[in-house]
């Protein structure tokens with residue numbers, strides 16, 4: 001068979017050189033991280049405060065500035081975490097395989113008996129190495145669903161105007177952004193709750209809980225295998241010492 005890839009074909013080298021030159025001339029596309037279809041978002045409670053704090057303290061200075069609207073010190077971040085009211089608000093997050101929190105969101109509800117406001121407020125953050133994969137948008141959709149199922153009709157975000165990622169999420173969710181200099185407010189109207197939205201929440205929360213339990217079990221198995229390996233190595237060493 002004689003084709004252009006045949007090494008005996010004098011034209012083959014010419015084609016290879018031409019292809020290499022064409023490839024070198026092509027503009028390099030940045031590699032897009034994969035977008036995840038489903039992300040297990042789990043409800044967090046008071047017992048998760050240390051891990052929420054760890055996640056927030058690991059954010060860069062600039063991210064902290066974007067998250068809180070000012071350059072919060074470690075003490076201010078710790079005070080914020082201590083002040084989280086898990087009975088009134090909802091806090092939820094995403095755990096990785098090693099059970100570290102890689103994304104956290106706070107959905108703050110208006111105080112009970114507050115007649116006027118019907119909006120819940122969203123704030124959140126994603127660990128820098130996982131940005132651009134849809135975690136932020138998924139957290140926001142989760143907040144929209146939960147706020148809607150609590151009977152609220154608006155989700156509100158207060159962000160710095162430079163926070164393009166956050167404002168993009170709000171706009172893509174149908175939000176109206178009002179810019180006032182360096183700060184912006186975004187309002188996303190929520191549809192009324194339905195049986196389907198309640199079921200969606202139940203199923204999503206149940207699946208995230210299951211995912212967490214499986215990760216816990218996988219970690220326990222890894223720890224057990226590590227311990228067994230240590231025992232095996234110890235036995236092998238003592239066997240060698242006995243022979244010597």
Ligand SMILES: CC(C)(COP(=O)(O)OP(=O)(O)OC[C@H]1O[C@@H](n2cnc3c(N)ncnc32)[C@H](O)[C@@H]1OP(=O)(O)O)[C@@H](O)C(=O)NCCC(=O)NCCS
Pocket residue numbers: 063064066067068122123124125126127130131132133134135136137138157158159163164165166168169172
């Ligand atoms: C805002 C934040 C939560 C977004 O998280 P994320 O996981 O990267 O968000 P997503 O992957 O869902 O991306 C959302 C959109 O913003 C875009 N985007 C992400 N980073 C961007 C950036 N630096 N500049 C411009 N657009 C950006 C994405 O392309 C995506 O748009 P698309 O759906 O049209 O592609 C994250 O950047 C973060 O933690 N920032 C620091 C804390 C913060 O600003 N919190 C919000 C304060 S309320």
